Structure formats: C-alpha cells, structure tokens
Amino acid sequence: MSETATSNASQVPAIEGWFTLDQNPHLIGAQCTACGTYVFPPREGACPSPSCDSDELTATPFSRFGTVWSYAENRYAPPLPYRAAEPFEPYALVAVQLEKEGLIVLGQAPKGILAKDLKVGMRMQLETDVLYREDGVDYMIYVWAPAVQDEVVGGAK
C-alpha cells in the first residue's frame, strides 16, 4: 500500500482491516502467496482454492474501480444489528465486479445514490461513508460510488 491511512479521532472503521480510510480508499483483500488467488473479506490461513494447500495469505490492496454486477435499494430499515438512521432513508446496495481480482464485492452506495442512478455494467469506484454515529464517533464503511476519477490517478495498485 502506498498511501498512509489518515488517522482521525472522530472516524474509525466499522470493521478493522477491510478497507483504508484515506484520500483514495481501497478494499484490503487477501491473496495466496502460492497460487495467487484472491479472497474478500481478508482472512489468514488456508487458501480458499481446493487445488492449493498453501496456508499463507497476505493482505493486499484491491482495485479501486470495478463495474456494477447488480444492485438493490432497501426501502425499509433493516433489523438490528444494522443501526438504521431515524427517520430511515432508502439506500442502495451495489455488487461490483473487480476485473483483476476476478470477484464481486457487495457494498452500500453513498447516501443519496439510489437504484435509479445505477445500471448493470456501470463503472464504480470505492469511497467511504459514515455507517452510523455513536458517542461522537463516526463508524465508517466502504461504499461503491459512480466513478468520477481517472483510474490512473485513483488506482490503488
């Protein structure tokens, strides 16, 4: 990873080790040191490929850009342990295909990006957004936003 994560006391990731919180955020997956296959969420230990007996997976930054595989829009507040805002605002979920890593990752879209703004095949980029706020701390999550940046500039790797 070339970027240094900016540390901000009021922003913490809602889950450790899945993504970076910097200017050009990207997902952190795992890659098998032996066969090179990828896995997300990141994990340690056994390679997911049945043809590979490696026990060494290393954390690796994923491409920041991908294309929409599909999407949905939640119109009702999901149940706990989701911390739904009150009043609840509909939000979209987007499954994005990453070409280099050969997998699809599900994430929320940023607030305000809804199903009508999306289309299968659309180009997306990784950003971060507030998932919920508690005791003055913003718990952050990765989101898939319509791509605006040039990949050469924003690409993590």
Place this chain on the structure above:
Amino acid sequence: MSDRDLVVLGVGMHPWGKWGRDFTEYGMVAARAALKDAGIEWKDVQYVAGADTIRNGYPGFIAGATFAQKMGWTGARVSSSYAACASGAMSLQTARASILAGFCDVAMVIGADTTPKGFFAPVGGGDRKNDPDWLRFHLLGATNPAYFALFARRRMDLYGATSEDFAQVKVKNSLHGLNNPNARFRKENAVEDVLNSPVVSDPLRLLDICATSDGAAAMIVTSRAFAEKHLGSLKGVPRIKAVSTSTPTYPQTLLEMPDFATDSSAVVMPPARGFKDSICWDAYEEAGVGPEDLSMAEVYDLSTALELDWYEHLGLCAPGEAEGLLRSGATTIGGRIPVNPSGGLSCFGEAIPAQAIAQVCELVWQLRGQAEGRQIDNAKLGITANQGLFGHGSSVIVGV
C-alpha cells in the same frame, strides 16, 4: 425400479400460517398425518431424521430427538440436520443413506418451524464479527430480500425482464395455490395487486417476496423390501429417484446470501456448471433423466424473480428465456411443464426446515393423483429445487 430408489409410503403436513405456537405442535400433526397416510404405526418407525430450526432454542437444534420424544420414545435412531432452507433435503438424504446402507427399513423425515414477524435477522445476540451472517446485517443492512433483489435486477438489466413479468409469477402461483388446503395465502392476485404493493427492496415489491410462516411437513420413506411387504404391489407408488445436496465448486461466482463477495476466478477457472445449475443437474444425473422427462417442478420462489432463475438452472429453458417460458403458459398447470403447482412459497411463505420436505409432499400428491384442485394430468416425474444459505443445494426427483 432401481435398487437405490426409496419408496415414499406416506406424506403429511400441518397447514402453513402464522400463529406463534410451539413448533413441535405443528410437527406432531404432520407426523401423525404422514403415519396415517402410510398406514403404519409410530412404533414401526426405526429412524427419525429431523430438520432443525435455529429460532426455537435447543429443541430446534436436535429436531430428530425432539420429535422422537414428543411422539414417545421408542428407541428409534435419530439424526438432526441443519442446512438452512435445504435442511429438509439433507434430512431426507440422511434417512435415505441409512435405509440404503441397510441400517433400517422405515424412516420418518420431519421439519417444523415457528417464525418471528418481519425480516429474518441473525440468530443470537452479541457482536459476532467473525459471523458473515451477523456482519452482512451490521455492515450493509443486506437483508434476505436485498439479495433476492440483486438477482431480480440482473434479469431486468440483462434480459429486459419487467416488474409485470415478476408479477405474472405471483399471479400464476396464486391461482395454483387457491385450493390447496395447506397453503397460507389462498387469494387470487392480479398483476396490479403486485405492482400496487410497496417496494421492499427495489425492484421487488411486497407481493414479489415470500413471507415467513409457521408450518410442518413429514414423510415416511422405506426400503423397497418393506414397502413390497406392506403394500403388495409398488405400481403407481411414488419413489425417490435422486437427492442432490450439492455444495459449490470453487470458484463460486454468484453472490449468494450471506456472503460479502464471490470467490475469485482470477486464477482458477469457474466450473462449467455454476452452483445452482449443478444442484439440479446432479439430481438429473443420479436419476438418469433430463428436464425433457419432467411432468412438473417445485422450485424455491423466495421471490418471483428467483422462480424465473430456477427455470434456467433446471434447464427448462436457456438463460434469458424464462420470462418467455412464463408468458407462453408452459409453467402454468395445463402447460407443458407446470412449476409450483402447490402455489409455492408465494402461497405458503417459508417455514424453513419444513419447506424442502413440503416440496416433496406436493410431488407425491401430484404423482398419486391426489392434488385436488391443482392436479396435473398424467404426472409421472417431478423435481424439486432449492438452496440453503452457506452453500447448501437441495434437489429431489420423485417418480412413479
């Protein structure tokens, strides 16, 4: 008849509904109905294969023993299986293995559930940051209908499916289940009813999505030798010809509940048949039949759009052609290959551990000509298709 066929001697259900009573009460009703249908006594059952429910405490995790005790201990062997929506098929497979291995001749397969209102949420309290099912709710609010919606939207953007097409599945199934005494929802629905119902997870509306229900189903399966002795002749008696409980082959390339991501196909080529195709084709291969031999199919219509996906996974039509097949009337009773003659989950709602068993019950009633008000002419062979989260396939072929 193949030596590996199991005879279905009896089937029974407790009607689906929403009452919130103890799940074992429903199970007892189904068990007694199946025993009566089979013409045997509880004491004749040597093996009880229970399908677990995870929302009803300890008794739900040990369903085989729970029902054995409830019916009165007889020393019968038991098993308890959990495979999410596929639990019923896994229980059937367990009973089948025991019978085919010669350990017993008569088994009961049983599942029952009581469900809470609203969205299914993760079971159990506390923060569980290593549990993908907990995390998908916590980090994404990815409810079950949201995953169903992803698949529905694929059909729309790739194949030009419309909300009217999805509604038409509901219309068909509501007609099929109208006279089914075990169905919970027995009301004819028009396309407008579906389109006027609120959007839950775009593009799916309330009437596109199956409800969660209370209900129970049971069946008595036996060895051929026992059934011949009991019945004399096996002519016209439904037999289990295949049970597929397939899991995915790496890399699994469809985004399925409760996962955050698919497997990677960057290094390893995806298998020729994807997971949901393989569930069905493994069953076809085991039974030595193909989609052209079918009289009917009972598929897991968690949503209207997912029923259309199953047409393609089952090989009833090519990918992208399911809407056309639906519109042609082929999947309506009276058509070439009726799908969900019972009314499906659309009319039942989902009682998880009972559902895969209920699918088989419907095939049995159809094959015997006992599906009053929804009978398919000359039914000879049927298939069920279903999938439980965390990679559990479920497909059963029953024929006469």
